[in-house]
Amino acid sequence: MIVTEELPLRYTTPAEWAKGALSDVVALLGDHAHLEKKAASNALELINRWQGIHPPKRWVTTLANIARDEAVHLSQVTRLLSRMGATIPKTHFNPYAQGLRTIVRKGQGPDELVDRLLAAALIEARSCERFLLLSKATDNPQLATFYQGLWTSEHGHFRVFVTLANTVRPADTVTNRWSEWLDHEAKVIQSQPPGHKIHSGMDRQANPSPGF
Ligand SMILES: [Fe+2]
């Protein structure tokens, strides 16, 4: 069941996006598999980015739980691919995540960590938006159920990453930075080329999209 909680995103993807993305389901799932793999490894890597000598136990268990969830998602996606006679592609190009991370304050200790957590939160939130559109647009009931289940899981992760950011820096500092990240993400997602990716852009010639 999908929770109808609002996402804070500052660009709304038109529903037409999903038709283009679903026109090659194998390619879409191949991209998705890599995203889940990356999400799992990113959660594990964040464990060691705690700024103190030893991270709090809750920090470790929370991130380990996210990594476990993402590994389960990866397994689910690869099973779907396998049923279609396909497998995870050897290579993956992710211009959306690359574009997002251009504003990470590298080498700036806790500020860098806050940025990495907020970037992760935004990837989760945007994925939620896209899974909902895909679940409504697909004519494959199995796929629709899968995307609906992911919405709930990734929405939980989105909230957890924001909560973790608030343990690293004071809440007002994080809130101000979050607003900058939301503006940045809205620009990055709109600059993506169309294609069969979870974070692909719109085919603007076929479906002109509004600005934000
Ligand atoms: Fe996931």
Ligand SMILES: [Fe+2]
């Ligand atoms: Fe996630």
